[in-house]
Amino acid sequence: MDIHFVCHDCGKKHHPRSLLWRCPCGGLLDVDQFTISFPFDEIKKRPATMWRYREALPFVSDSTVWEALTLGEGYTPIVPLDSKSPNILLKVEYMMPTLSFKDRGVAVLVAKAKALGVTKVIADSSGNAGTSLSAYASRAGMKCDIYVPESTSPKKVLQISAHGATVHRIPGNREATAHAVIEAIESNQGFYASHVYNPFFYQGTKTYAFEIFEQLNGEMPDVLVFPVGNGSLLLGAYYGFQELLHGGMIVKIPRFIAVQAEGCAPIAQAFRTGKKTAEPVVNTGTAAEGIAIAAPARHRQILDAIYATGGFVITAPKEKMEPARRELASKGFYVEPTTAATYAGFLEYLAQAHNSTGNLPGFEPDAKVIIPLCGAGIKAN
Numbered sequence: 001m002d003i004h005f006v007c008h009d010c011g012k013k014h015h016p017r018s019l020l021w022r023c024p025c026g027g028l029l030d031v032d033q034f035t036i037s038f039p040f041d042e043i044k045k046r047p048a049t050m051w052r053y054r055e056a057l058p059f060v061s062d063s064t065v066w067e068a069l070t071l072g073e074g075y076t077p078i079v080p081l082d083s084k085s086p087n088i089l090l091k092v093e094y095m096m097p098t099l100s101f102k103d104r105g106v107a108v109l110v111a112k113a114k115a116l117g118v119t120k121v122i123a124d125s126s127g128n129a130g131t132s133l134s135a136y137a138s139r140a141g142m143k144c145d146i147y148v149p150e151s152t153s154p155k156k157v158l159q160i161s162a163h164g165a166t167v168h169r170i171p172g173n174r175e176a177t178a179h180a181v182i183e184a185i186e187s188n189q190g191f192y193a194s195h196v197y198n199p200f201f202y203q204g205t206k207t208y209a210f211e212i213f214e215q216l217n218g219e220m221p222d223v224l225v226f227p228v229g230n231g232s233l234l235l236g237a238y239y240g241f242q243e244l245l246h247g248g249m250i251v252k253i254p255r256f257i258a259v260q261a262e263g264c265a266p267i268a269q270a271f272r273t274g275k276k277t278a279e280p281v282v283n284t285g286t287a288a289e290g291i292a293i294a295a296p297a298r299h300r301q302i303l304d305a306i307y308a309t310g311g312f313v314i315t316a317p318k319e320k321m322e323p324a325r326r327e328l329a330s331k332g333f334y335v336e337p338t339t340a341a342t343y344a345g346f347l348e349y350l351a352q353a354h355n356s357t358g359n360l361p362g363f364e365p366d367a368k369v370i371i372p373l374c375g376a377g378i379k380a381n
């Protein structure tokens with residue numbers, strides 16, 4: 001099995017050996033279709049990590065490159081919000097080696113980079129992808145440069161440095177950081193291990209879908225809530241559910257509710273007017289740094305996935321984020337502000353659905369909902 005990338009715009013195929021981060025035409029790269037399988041009799045005997053689904057990941061069957069790198073990521077618990085809400089389920093994604101869901105994508109991406117002979121990785125991040133990449137790169141024996149906005153939580157910067165990575169703190173917003181890293185890549189300073197552009201990242205986050213299927217014994221939820229900045233969990237999960245659908249294991253993909261932060265919501269703005277593409281916005285400030293992406297590169301794919309599931313985009317109001325964080329903490333879940341925004345967005349959706357005149361797809365009283373808790377509170381200020 002030889003994996004190829006395919007350009008989303010011109011359809012040209014590229015071997016990952018090319019180390020391209022986008023097509024020469026400027027288009028985004030995706031992983032071209034490859035044969036996958038789900039041998040559940042075997043899967044159920046394996047350790048509780050995302051690698052139990054290895055026949056669905058882009059590695060040849062006898063590859064062991066991931067075994068030297070895994071930190072036991074994945075197979076995070078699904079627990080009810082509280083005893084009064086047995087159908088509101090939380091997937092506790094911060095129970096990961098570096099305390100965020102990003103470990104799913106980074107573990108696959110670093111394993112692929114290692115197999116390609118990469119010795120130095122570079123990435124830009126609002127924090128969590130950087131902390132994850134620095135940990136896995138260090139384990140793989142690679143050098144690592146991480147570019148973060150100057151405003152990034154000092155705890156995340158400390159976590160990145162602890163793994164031996166070089167941290168570049170860039171003045172200005174998240175876009176200035178993205179710009180700085182692309183300059184570094186274009187002057188050949190290393191391999192761009194981007195959780196936005198590198199399509200292997202989404203091969204890792206797709207295991208989120210497989211776990212939900214397996215952990216709920218195939219009793220699929222009605223609604224899935226996702227925080228959306230660059231869409232790295234939403235898109236991966238969408239690909240995972242598509243694979244389950246094509247494999248005949250599920251009959252439909254649950255409705256996706258995407259949450260953006262008030263102050264930086266280009267996807268929400270596009271969705272409100274039924275557009276298939278999002279225009280960049282000006283980030284006017286939000287505590288939800290993990291989803292404060294003014295110009296998400298994969299905006300078309302994110303919107304396609306939301307429309308295809310009969311989904312919706314909601315904006316989490318600024319003043320509701322801190323109360324949402326406290327409410328989750330009162331139930332035992334200490335999360336970072338971006339994750340609080342996800343829960344605040346869900347509550348806002350419920351409030352609007354109950355008040356709406358039928359414009360919002362409402363939840364049935366017994367609808368089963370899954371909300372991911374993507375990042376641990378201890379990482380934030």
Ligand SMILES: [Zn+2]
Binds near residue numbers: 010012
């Ligand atoms: Zn192209």
